[in-house]
Amino acid sequence: MKNTFLRRLLPWFAVIAVVGTAFYKFKVVPKPVEEPKLSQDSITHEVMGTGTLEARVKTTVSSRIQERLAEVLVDQGDAVKAGQLLARLDDAEIKQQVAIAEATLAAARQTAARVSADLARSEAVLAQARLDHKRMTGLRTSNAVSQTDEDKASEALHVAEADLNRSNATIAEAQAQVLVAEKTLLYRKEQMAFTEIRAPYDGLIIRRTREPGDMLVPGGSLMELISLEEIWVSAWVDETAISKIAPGQKARIVFRSESGKDYPGVVSRIGRETDRETREFLVDVRVNELPKKWTIGQRAEVFIQMP
Numbered sequence: 360m361k362n363t364f365l366r367r368l369l370p371w372f373a374v375i376a377v378v379g380t381a382f383y384k385f386k387v388v389p390k391p392v393e394e395p396k397l398s399q400d401s402i403t404h405e406v407m408g409t410g411t412l413e414a415r416v417k418t419t420v421s422s423r424i425q426e427r428l429a430e431v432l433v434d435q436g437d438a439v440k441a442g443q444l445l446a447r448l449d450d451a452e453i454k455q456q457v458a459i460a461e462a463t464l465a466a467a468r469q470t471a472a473r474v475s476a477d478l479a480r481s482e483a484v485l486a487q488a489r490l491d492h493k494r495m496t497g498l499r500t501s502n503a504v505s506q507t508d509e510d511k512a513s514e515a516l517h518v519a520e521a522d523l524n525r526s527n528a529t530i531a532e533a534q535a536q537v538l539v540a541e542k543t544l545l546y547r548k549e550q551m552a553f554t555e556i557r558a559p560y561d562g563l564i565i566r567r568t569r570e571p572g573d574m575l576v577p578g579g580s581l582m583e584l585i586s587l588e589e590i591w592v593s594a595w596v597d598e599t600a601i602s603k604i605a606p607g608q609k610a611r612i613v614f615r616s617e618s619g620k621d622y623p624g625v626v627s628r629i630g631r632e633t634d635r636e637t638r639e640f641l642v643d644v645r646v647n648e649l650p651k652k653w654t655i656g657q658r659a660e661v662f663i664q665m666p
Contacts, residue, residue, distance in 0.1 A: 404664075405663060406600040406603060406662070406665060407660060407661070407662050408596035408639075408644075408660070408661050409595060409658070410594030410642075410661065411593060411656050411659065412592055412654070412659055413590070413592070414587070414589070414590055414655060415586065415588070415627075416562075416585065416589070417583065418559060418562075419583060420584050421577065421578050421580055422553070422556060422575040422577060424550055424554070425574070425576050426574075426575060427448065427449040427574055427575070428448060428449075428569055428571050428573045428575050429448055429571060430446060431446045431567065431571060432445055432446060433445050433564050433582070434567055435566050435567045436564065437563070438563050439561070439564060439584070441561050442558060443557060443558045445558055445581075446556045448555075448556070448575065449554070450554040453551050453554060454551065456547045456550070457544070457547045457551055459547075460543045460544035460548075461544055463544075464540035464541060464543075464544050467540040470536065473533075474530045558584065559584070560584075561586065562585050564582055564583070565655050566583035567581075567582045568581065585655060589627070589645055590649060591627055591628075591646060592644045592659045592661050593642075594641070594659075595639040595640070595641060596640060596641075598633050598639060598640055603665050604642060605629070606627060607625060607626060608625065608626045608663055608664060608666075609623070609624075609625055609663075609664045610623075610625060610626060610661050610662060610663040612624045612646055612659055613659060613660045615657070615658045616652070622647070622649070624646050624661065626644055626663060642661070644663070
């Protein structure tokens, strides 16, 4: 009876032994400690600023004279070269003014030629008057002529001298008229050249504000032109970072149109005036790589790396 009872307990003893061994192995026996693997890395401190994409060189293309716009040859989004014709103004009236100036110059030159001939005549008359006066003076000494004849010769000499002086004055006046006519023609031709509006440098048309038929006035906007030589983000940065930022520092740029991508940049210029309300100053960060699609004025964040 006793042996039977012990045989029934043996399986329970075996279970207890297994459980106890497992408990001892996982809870009591100390586990080996793995040594941590250390790695060295650098911590980058950045200063953030918010701004807009801008072109360093931006020009408002306008007319230098008041005239009606006849033709526009480019549109926004077009790339242009320096000297390329962008637009034409109505030149009908200015062509007439150029023709009038050319006719005035031709008339002034003819007048100058005529008075030059008068000068030669006056010089010849004066030379003859001097000979007559000299001869009459000699004859009067020998009483071969009367005093009246000598006086007439003297009077003729004085008249010839006066005519020569008048001819010289007329020539000076005619030459001045020729000069005025030449300057007037040059001015009209320059105005004629102003009817053709050309690109001052290589660039991109970002805005067109006028259409053919509009009346342009000097200084009025016809289109906006930018140079692609340097595009940057003009970002507002807190004034506490003034001492930490210098030209040449690297930066990364995040456009709001592509918030998941960084574009490389570098600090190009630092503003020298702080906004008195926001206490921020401008930092121009040149963009080394532009997105495939971009617009002047779009928002972006710059993160300038500190030493």
